[in-house]
Amino acid sequence: MKICVCVKHVPDPNLPVQVDLDTRRLVRDPAHCILDPGDEYGVETALRLVEAHGGEVVVVSMGPPAAEDALRRAMAMGADRAILVSDEALAGSDVLATARALAAAIRPEQPDLVLCATESTDAYTGLLPGALAALLDLPQLTFARTVAVEGNIVTVQRATETGYQLVQAALPALVTVTASVGEPRYPSFKGLMAAKRKPLITRGLAVLGVELREVGERGARERVLEVREVRQVKQGRIVVEDGTGSSIEEILAFLRSIQMV
Amino acid sequence: MGERRVWVWTEIASDAPHRLSLELFTPARALGRAEAVVLGLTSEQALEQLGEFGAQLVHYAADPIYAQFLVEPHVATLTSLIESERPDLLLFPSTPTARDVLARLVGQLGRGAIANAVALDYDTSGRLLATVPCGADALATVTLEGPLPHLVQLRPKAYAAEAVGGQTEVCLVDLPVAETSCRVRVIETVEQSAAGPNLEEATVIVAGGRGLGRAENFRLLEELANTLGGAVGASRAVVDAGWVPYRYQVGQTGRTVKPTLYIACGISGAIQHVAGMRGSRYVIAINTDPDAPIFELADLGVVGDALTIVPKLTERIRAR
Numbered sequence: 001m002k003i004c005v006c007v008k009h010v011p012d013p014n015l016p017v018q019v020d021l022d023t024r025r026l027v028r029d030p031a032h033c034i035l036d037p038g039d040e041y042g043v044e045t046a047l048r049l050v051e052a053h054g055g056e057v058v059v060v061s062m063g064p065p066a067a068e069d070a071l072r073r074a075m076a077m078g079a080d081r082a083i084l085v086s087d088e089a090l091a092g093s094d095v096l097a098t099a100r101a102l103a104a105a106i107r108p109e110q111p112d113l114v115l116c117a118t119e120s121t122d123a124y125t126g127l128l129p130g131a132l133a134a135l136l137d138l139p140q141l142t143f144a145r146t147v148a149v150e151g152n153i154v155t156v157q158r159a160t161e162t163g164y165q166l167v168q169a170a171l172p173a174l175v176t177v178t179a180s181v182g183e184p185r186y187p188s189f190k191g192l193m194a195a196k197r198k199p200l201i202t203r204g205l206a207v208l209g210v211e212l213r214e215v216g217e218r219g220a221r222e223r224v225l226e227v228r229e230v231r232q233v234k235q236g237r238i239v240v241e242d243g244t245g246s247s248i249e250e251i252l253a254f255l256r257s258i259q260m261v
Numbered sequence: 262m263g264e265r266r267v268w269v270w271t272e273i274a275s276d277a278p279h280r281l282s283l284e285l286f287t288p289a290r291a292l293g294r295a296e297a298v299v300l301g302l303t304s305e306q307a308l309e310q311l312g313e314f315g316a317q318l319v320h321y322a323a324d325p326i327y328a329q330f331l332v333e334p335h336v337a338t339l340t341s342l343i344e345s346e347r348p349d350l351l352l353f354p355s356t357p358t359a360r361d362v363l364a365r366l367v368g369q370l371g372r373g374a375i376a377n378a379v380a381l382d383y384d385t386s387g388r389l390l391a392t393v394p395c396g397a398d399a400l401a402t403v404t405l406e407g408p409l410p411h412l413v414q415l416r417p418k419a420y421a422a423e424a425v426g427g428q429t430e431v432c433l434v435d436l437p438v439a440e441t442s443c444r445v446r447v448i449e450t451v452e453q454s455a456a457g458p459n460l461e462e463a464t465v466i467v468a469g470g471r472g473l474g475r476a477e478n479f480r481l482l483e484e485l486a487n488t489l490g491g492a493v494g495a496s497r498a499v500v501d502a503g504w505v506p507y508r509y510q511v512g513q514t515g516r517t518v519k520p521t522l523y524i525a526c527g528i529s530g531a532i533q534h535v536a537g538m539r540g541s542r543y544v545i546a547i548n549t550d551p552d553a554p555i556f557e558l559a560d561l562g563v564v565g566d567a568l569t570i571v572p573k574l575t576e577r578i579r580a581r
Contacts, residue, residue: 013531013533017395017398017399017532019395019399019401024401026395037501094373095367095373095374096367096368096371096372096373096374099367099368119514121514124376124377124513124514125374125376125377125414126360126364126376127360127363127364127367127374127376128364129364130332130360130361130362130363130364130365130366130367130368131364131365131367131368132368133364133365133368134336134364134365134366134367134368134369135368139332139333139444139445140331140332140361140364140365140445141331141445142332142357142360142361143357155448158331158357159357159507160357160450161274161356161357162274162452162453163450163451163452163453164451164453165447165448165449165450165451166447166448166449166450166451167331167445167446167447167448168445168446168448169444169445169446170444173444178507179500179501179507180507220373221372221373221374221405221406221407222373222374222375222403222404222405222406223403223404223405223406224401224402224403225390225401225402225403225404226401226402227395227399227400227401227402228399228400228402229398229399230398230399230400233557233558234544234557234558234559234560236544236556236558236559236560236561236562237560237561237562238551238556238559238561238562238563238564239561239562239563239564240551240563240564240565241563241564241565241566241569241570245573247563247565247570248570248573248574248577250561250563251545251561251563251570251574252574252577252578254543254545254560254561255522255578258521258522258543260465260489260521260522261489261578261581
C-alpha cells in the first residue's frame with residue numbers, strides 16, 4: 001500500500017511563540033523549527049502499516065525550502081521519499097489555501113491512505129485534514145487511537161469525549177492520528193545517514209497546476225487585521241519554602257482569604 | 262439589510278444539547294437571530310431546551326443515519342441547508358465532531374474559517390471581527406472574506422450559556438442522504454468509565470507537571486484535590502510521557518479551564534499550558550525553579566518541592 005503522510009516544519013513548541021507585529025505572521029526562524037512532534041505519530045503509524053503490509057511511505061509538506069529539514073527527519077525515521085510543495089506565492093496561505101496546495105501534490109500519487117496529525121502544534125486549528133479530505137474526495141477518519149488495515153478496509157478507534165467509537169471505511173481514506181497510536185521511533189544513526197540520500201522532490205505551483213489566485217495571501221479568506229500583546233504579569237506574593245513548612249501556613253492563609261477552606 | 266441569521270451547530274449528547282453548543286447561543290443572540298442546526302434523532306425536551314437558551318428556530322433532521330455514519334452526511338445536509346437558507350454566520354463548538362464537520366465544510370465549500378475564537382463581533386461596516394489567541398502573550402483580530410456564511414469555531418467557555426427562557430419553532434429538515442456520502446461507518450460506540458476529572462466544571466483544579474518526578478506521585482495531587490472537592494489536571498509534558506491519560510490535559514491542545522482556584526504543582530508554565538488555564542480566578546504555583554514562568558501568573562508562588570509541600574498541605578486541611 002502507498003501511504004502519504006502530511007508533515008509540518010514548526011517553531012519548536014518548547015520556545016515562546018513569536019509574532020511579527022508588522023506582518024502579523026508567526027515568526028518561523030528555520031534555526032528554531034523542527035518536525036512537528038504531533039506529525040511523528042503519523043509517520044510512525046505509516047511505518048508500522050507498511051512493515052505489516054508492504055508498500056511505500058511518502059512524506060509531504062508545504063513550506064519554505066528550510067522545511068526540507070522536517071522531511072529529512074521523517075525519512076530518517078524510515079519514510080521512503082518526500083515531496084516539498086514550495087513556492088514564494090504560497091506565503092500567507094490559510095487553511096484552505098494550504099489544503100489546496102497539498103491536495104495538488106498528493107492527488108497524482110494516488111495513495112491508499114493519507115495520514116495527518118490531529119492538529120499542528122503551531123496553528124492548532126485542526127481544520128487542515130478535513131479540508132484536505134474534502135478536496136481529495138476521501139472519507140475522513142479522525143482522532144485515531146489505533147489504525148488497522150485489513151484488505152481494503154481501514155478500521156480506527158476514534159477518541160470521543162466520553163470514550164471511543166470504532167469506525168470503518170474502504171480505502172482510499174484519510175486518517176488523523178492522536179498520540180495514543182504508539183511511541184514514535186527515534187531515528188537510528190543509519191537512518192539519519194540514509195535520509196540524506198533519499199529522494200526529495202520540490203514542486204512549485206506551476207508544476208502542480210495550482211492557480212495563483214487560489215493560494216497564498218491572494219487565496220486566503222482569513223485576514224489578520226491586528227495583533228496586540230496582552231502579556232500580563234500578576235504581582236503575586238512569592239514565598240520560599242525554607243524546610244520548616246512555613247510555606248504551608250502561607251498557602252493555608254491564602255486559601256482562607258479566598259474562602260476555600 | 263435584515264437581521265443576521267446566526268446558526269449554531271448543535272450537538273446532542275445523551276439526549277441533551279451539548280453544553281459547549283449551548284454556550285454559543287449567547288453570542289448568536291447578541292449578533293442576530295439565533296437558530297440551531299440539529300442533525301440526528303433527539304428528544305422533544307432537548308429541542309425545547311434550545312429555545313430556552315435563545316434559539317428562535319431549530320433546523321432538525323430526525324434521521325438516525327447521522328449517528329450511523331460520520332461527517333459526510335452532515336456536511337452534505339449542511340451544504341444544502343446553507344444554499345437554500347443563506348445564513349450569515351455559522352458557529353461551531355470545540356467538540357471533535359463539530360471540528361470534523363467544519364473542516365470538511367471548508368474544503369467542500371472553498372471557504373475560509375476561523376478556529377479557536379474567544380470573542381466575536383461585527384464592526385460598524387458589518388465586517389466580522391474574531392479574537393483569536395496567538396501564543397500566550399498576544400491576541401489577534403481576524404476577519405473572513407469571501408461569500409457568506411462565515412464559519413467560526415469558538416473555544417470552550419468563550420461565552421457563558423444563558424437560559425433566557427424563550428420558545429423555539431422547529432423546522433423539520435427532510436433531505437435524503439445520498440449513499441455516496443455514507444462512507445465512514447460507526448461499528449460500535451464505547452462509553453468509558455466517567456472516572457477522571459470533569460475539569461471544565463471543577464471549581465478547584467490541582468494540576469501536575471514534570472516537576473512531580475514520576476507518574477505515581479499524581480496520587481498526592483488526587484488526595485489534595487479530593488480534600489478541596491476539586492479535580493486533577495496535567496500539563497502536556499506529562500500526558501505525552503504517558504503518566505496520565507489525555508483527558509487530564511490542560512492547555513492549548515487540551516482542556517480550557519476557568520476554575521476559581523488552580524494549584525500548579527511542578528508545572529513550569531509553558532505557553533501551551535498557560536493558554537488553557539489563564540482564565541483561572543486564583544492561581545497558586547509550587548515549583549522548585551524560582552524563574553519558572555508560572556510564577557508570573559501566580560497570586561501566591563511557593564518556591565519549593567511540591568512533593569513535600571502537597572502531602573503536608575493535604576494533611577493540614579484534613580485536620581481542620
